[in-house]
Amino acid sequence: xxxxxxxxxxxxxxxxxxxxxxxxxxxxxxxxxxxxxxxxxxxxxxxxxxxxxxxxxxxxxxxxxxxxxxxxxxxxxxxxx
Numbered sequence: 001x002x003x004x005x006x007x008x009x010x011x012x013x014x015x016x017x018x019x020x021x022x023x024x025x026x027x028x029x030x031x032x033x034x035x036x037x038x039x040x041x042x043x044x045x046x047x048x049x050x051x052x053x054x055x056x057x058x059x060x061x062x063x064x065x066x067x068x069x070x071x072x073x074x075x076x077x078x079x080x081x
Contacts, residue, residue, distance in 0.1 A: 007032040007077060010047050010057040017069040018056040024071060028078040032058075 009025070009032050011018035025032050037044040037055065047057040052067040058074070059065040066073055 006061040012055045020069045021056045024074045
């Protein structure tokens, strides 16, 4: 059995794609850590360093990361759990 990946979701207030991403992760039963990039300058710098400029940014401990609402990638996390 594949080990589940640790997932971090970097968000900002009033972000509809962030809300949709969190809902999909919840629906799939995927555990995640939520980080508000407007409250954590280090987190903001981190995601900018990854090359992302749009929230949400999803990062897994497997080195996979993306920005925006990506149902296909969110569902792929469920399949690896």
